[in-house]
Amino acid sequence: MSVQRLYLNKDWSVGSLTTSQQAGTKYTANIPTCVHSILLENGVISDPFYGENEKLIQWISDLTWSFSRRIPLTLYQTCPSLRYLLIFECIDTVADISLGGQELGRVENMFHRHEFDITSFSSSSHDMELKVTFPPIMEYIKKREKTHPYREWNDPVGGASRVRKAQYSFGWDWGPRFPTCGIMGDVYILCIPNCRIIDWRISQRFDSLEQVSLNVNAEVELVSQMAVHARLDVFYAGMLIASCLLENSDTCFYKGKLSIKDAKLWWPNGYGAQHLYQVSLSLLSQNQQITFDCSTKTIGLRQILLDTSKTEDGYKFQFYVNGRSIFCKGASCIPFHSFLDQVTTEDYRQILSSAKIIGMNMIRVWGGGIYEKDAFYNLCDEYGLLVWQDFMFACALYPGDAGFLQSVEQEAKYQVTRLRSHPCLALWCGNNELEQKPEDILQNETTKSNYLRLFYDLLPQIVSSYDGQTPYLPSSPHHPEGFEKLYSANLLGGDSHFWDVWHKKAPVEDYLKHRTRFCSEFGMQSLCSVETCRLFASESELNMFNSIFESHQKNKAGNEIMLHYIFQLFPFPSSYKSLSYLSQLNQALCMKCGVEHFRRQMPFTMGSLYWQLNDCWPVTSWSSIEFGGRWKALHYFAKRCFSPLLISVVSLGEEAIHFAEPLGYHRGRFDIYITYDGQLQVVPVCVSWKLYHVQHNVCLVEGTQEHEIQRDTSVCVQSLDFSKQVAEYSVSNLILHVRATQQLENGNVVLSENTVWFTAPRFYHLKPGSHCIEHSLTKIASKKWRITLRSNTFQPFVCLKDDNLEWQDNFFDLFPNEERQLYVRCKGNERVPEISIISLGDAILH
Numbered sequence: 001m002s003v004q005r006l007y008l009n010k011d012w013s014v015g016s017l018t019t020s021q022q023a024g025t026k027y028t029a030n031i032p033t034c035v036h037s038i039l040l041e042n043g044v045i046s047d048p049f050y051g052e053n054e055k056l057i058q059w060i061s062d063l064t065w066s067f068s069r070r071i072p073l074t075l076y077q078t079c080p081s082l083r084y085l086l087i088f089e090c091i092d093t094v095a096d097i098s099l100g101g102q103e104l105g106r107v108e109n110m111f112h113r114h115e116f117d118i119t120s121f122s123s124s125s126h127d128m129e130l131k132v133t134f135p136p137i138m139e140y141i142k143k144r145e146k147t148h149p150y151r152e153w154n155d156p157v158g159g160a161s162r163v164r165k166a167q168y169s170f171g172w173d174w175g176p177r178f179p180t181c182g183i184m185g186d187v188y189i190l191c192i193p194n195c196r197i198i199d200w201r202i203s204q205r206f207d208s209l210e211q212v213s214l215n216v217n218a219e220v221e222l223v224s225q226m227a228v229h230a231r232l233d234v235f236y237a238g239m240l241i242a243s244c245l246l247e248n249s250d251t252c253f254y255k256g257k258l259s260i261k262d263a264k265l266w267w268p269n270g271y272g273a274q275h276l277y278q279v280s281l282s283l284l285s286q287n288q289q290i291t292f293d294c295s296t297k298t299i300g301l302r303q304i305l306l307d308t309s310k311t312e313d314g315y316k317f318q319f320y321v322n323g324r325s326i327f328c329k330g331a332s333c334i335p336f337h338s339f340l341d342q343v344t345t346e347d348y349r350q351i352l353s354s355a356k357i358i359g360m361n362m363i364r365v366w367g368g369g370i371y372e373k374d375a376f377y378n379l380c381d382e383y384g385l386l387v388w389q390d391f392m393f394a395c396a397l398y399p400g401d402a403g404f405l406q407s408v409e410q411e412a413k414y415q416v417t418r419l420r421s422h423p424c425l426a427l428w429c430g431n432n433e434l435e436q437k438p439e440d441i442l443q444n445e446t447t448k449s450n451y452l453r454l455f456y457d458l459l460p461q462i463v464s465s466y467d468g469q470t471p472y473l474p475s476s477p478h479h480p481e482g483f484e485k486l487y488s489a490n491l492l493g494g495d496s497h498f499w500d501v502w503h504k505k506a507p508v509e510d511y512l513k514h515r516t517r518f519c520s521e522f523g524m525q526s527l528c529s530v531e532t533c534r535l536f537a538s539e540s541e542l543n544m545f546n547s548i549f550e551s552h553q554k555n556k557a558g559n560e561i562m563l564h565y566i567f568q569l570f571p572f573p574s575s576y577k578s579l580s581y582l583s584q585l586n587q588a589l590c591m592k593c594g595v596e597h598f599r600r601q602m603p604f605t606m607g608s609l610y611w612q613l614n615d616c617w618p619v620t621s622w623s624s625i626e627f628g629g630r631w632k633a634l635h636y637f638a639k640r641c642f643s644p645l646l647i648s649v650v651s652l653g654e655e656a657i658h659f660a661e662p663l664g665y666h667r668g669r670f671d672i673y674i675t676y677d678g679q680l681q682v683v684p685v686c687v688s689w690k691l692y693h694v695q696h697n698v699c700l701v702e703g704t705q706e707h708e709i710q711r712d713t714s715v716c717v718q719s720l721d722f723s724k725q726v727a728e729y730s731v732s733n734l735i736l737h738v739r740a741t742q743q744l745e746n747g748n749v750v751l752s753e754n755t756v757w758f759t760a761p762r763f764y765h766l767k768p769g770s771h772c773i774e775h776s777l778t779k780i781a782s783k784k785w786r787i788t789l790r791s792n793t794f795q796p797f798v799c800l801k802d803d804n805l806e807w808q809d810n811f812f813d814l815f816p817n818e819e820r821q822l823y824v825r826c827k828g829n830e831r832v833p834e835i836s837i838i839s840l841g842d843a844i845l846h
Helices: 035-041 058-062 119-123 137-143 345-357 374-383 402-419 445-466 508-513 547-551 558-569 576-600 633-641 723-729
Strands: 004-007 012-016 026-029 065-071 083-088 095-099 102-107 114-117 128-134 170-172 175-177 187-192 195-206 212-222 229-236 239-245 247-250 253-260 277-284 291-299 304-307 318-321 324-326 328-333 362-365 386-390 425-429 519-521 607-611 645-651 669-676 682-693 698-710 713-721 734-744 747-757 774-781 784-790 795-801 812-814 820-826 836-838
Touching: 026 035, 035 058, 058 137, 083 119, 095 114, 102 114, 187 195, 195 277, 195 291, 212 229, 212 277, 229 253, 239 253, 304 425, 328 345, 345 374, 362 607, 374 386, 402 445, 508 576, 558 576, 576 607, 576 633, 576 645, 576 669, 633 747, 645 682, 645 734, 645 747, 669 682, 669 698, 669 734, 682 713, 698 713, 698 723, 723 734
Parallel strands: 328 362, 328 607, 362 386, 386 425, 519 607
Antiparallel strands: 004 187, 012 026, 012 065, 065 128, 083 114, 083 187, 095 102, 095 128, 170 175, 195 212, 212 253, 229 239, 229 277, 247 253, 277 291, 304 318, 318 324, 645 669, 669 713, 682 698, 682 734, 734 747, 774 784, 784 820, 795 812, 795 836
16 A cells, blocks of 8 residues: 555634633634634634724734544554554644643744654544644743843844744734634545655766756655565656656665756756756556555756855855856745745735746745745746745844754755755855844854854855755845955945845935845835835825824834835825825835846846835835735836846936025936847847927937947947037937847847936926827727727826736836837736826826
8 A cells, every 4th residue: 555645634623722712712724724713714813904903813823722533443444554653744833732632842943843643542542632722822921031032123022032933913014913823734644555755865966958867865764564566757748758766775765866958957047948847756566556645746857056256346246057157137036925824825825827928037035034835936946936045043143042043954954955955056145234233243152152052153064965956045135254244344245235226215326326236125115006015095085194004014114214215206296196106106116216226237236126026915015016916017017127127227427406596407328238148149130219298298309320239248338428419409408219139030029128307297288188088999809909098198107907807018108109018918808908008197296
């Protein structure tokens, strides 16, 4: 007989053991789930996200909760075995486990699987109760206060770093405080009649880019005396392409090697295809007719390297995949929901496909959340999204006692073993931002030794021993000469988090002064759309300064900072809807400035990951995708900024605003850059530009130039001087439009385009797009439509809405008498699109 799993996910009884109004009440639940989800489903609490309900349900984490279910005697009889293991894939977090009234043990870490040997219970003559008891998490935390009194930077109450639980659940500057408890992964009995695979590892060695050797090492547990053979099978596109029997190097260890010729490589998104192979390890009987156990991994053939070598002007920070340097384009992601049991594979697909569509090639899994589910990494493999994987430590000092380190060791071994085979895995990073506060690390010998022991000894040793092929970084940001020198030393090494724009209210143009090897965090907040706001507020409550909106703004002074930046660019809005629109434009333009600058710095700078991709609840935040999947303006802008070929413009003047003369110094000179990191060695490009007078709606002057752009370069292709036009027409009447096009068989294709404002948009006099933009609809196939737009006036940031349509482009500019076509698809039932249109002129108070 083969190994079997008897799942115990259904028919759990959940209740509180604490004296309260909940005492004695039992709820039926299926796993995975958490207490908050159960109470919501049973009508005990209202939607935690709505209004100010977050404050009203903090009592939940003050109670003791019990999950229990019956294990019938007949369950064991369905699978006679020599060994039985009770396995919990994820318990959140501190819990006592008992079976049949006997204690199995206590768990205190949600980041690794928990196994209990229950073989002795298989001879029981009666049904047994499996019980999981969760004590109040804050009681557990307070008991450890004396041994670990150090502050956290984001937990509003304190103590989150003392428990191996998702740190964000205690509250963050974009997330609510819901420190729930529950069983968040499968629960099952593993029945082992003969043997099982404990662990197996595939190491790749490239003989050349066309031939790859796979070395396999497997550890097996034997529970019977039967002879066991181990076979490795490799499949591509469903076809068996290679197979071999492994050698039994020791009683419980097997090893083998096979070669894949004509290897089809895995590449990051935008650099090539994502070829995937399935590799299966089978434990077989002596005649190979019976399969005792089998495990399958999906792998991609690829080499990855992080080059941090010293140069004349610092240290590199540059990823190579299959020998090619990669400019990393992407964002950090946080957990996809405040209640992890609510996250589905479709949720992952929605967000990660949105990342792929806009040209991202890297996702940073941030260290204050969770190691994501298998489905997340499978999709990253499929979409070509490299994963920068933080270990789950963020913005706090952590304990260094033996018990804590032992727990972290189990966690790290489990996660490294689980994730190491994924081709998407690009980096293991010890923590998020601990080295940004070296004074905290160095406050005494204990804090320093604890830090070094965890992030410079334990974690890198585990990565080296259990992975061996993926780079490790102690922290982000990190300076290669040590955390003591992160800010005192030259920044031309390691990665950087640049938050002067936002936290220090520095001008957005300060991005242009930031010279870094790899910018792994930078961001700007924006408000939710009206549609997403309806998840927590009514129409009459759409006011960013009322108590409901304040409870959905977790960053201290966040609203004030956001408005500071918005009103640098835009005039006063006409409504909350308009303010939301302006806030999203401000965010998009800010990130555009940063991303374009970092890409122009290529190859000195080789990465741009903005903060952040997604939200865990409806909130004012730095995300480019709202909770629920709606794209903000930033996400559409990022698609243009991450295009393989990017045309961008640098303004060579600065603007001073004086009391007597509002625009004291004007911009009039510009450099046009082309940045290219696509797949062709050389790409022919036509660069064209037009200078518009936006009040007269005419082109004043224009020009074109032909260029051949080498791969992996960023070059200034043209300099323009419009000082004469500035003097004659005023900056508030001028707009520059630049395009990079390529001639193909079916005509000119726009590869990239950009709009340059000569001053802040608030100084321009713009007409409402709702009055000036004409549009027509043409059905081109089932559920597919072409939208044609035209205006006789300049219309910036045109936003089209119809929630039944999938938009691939939005928040774009319409130039006078130029036609623009968009292709859209219906999400649900087919109907004629009902499109609403606004532009910047509609959003401002006239």
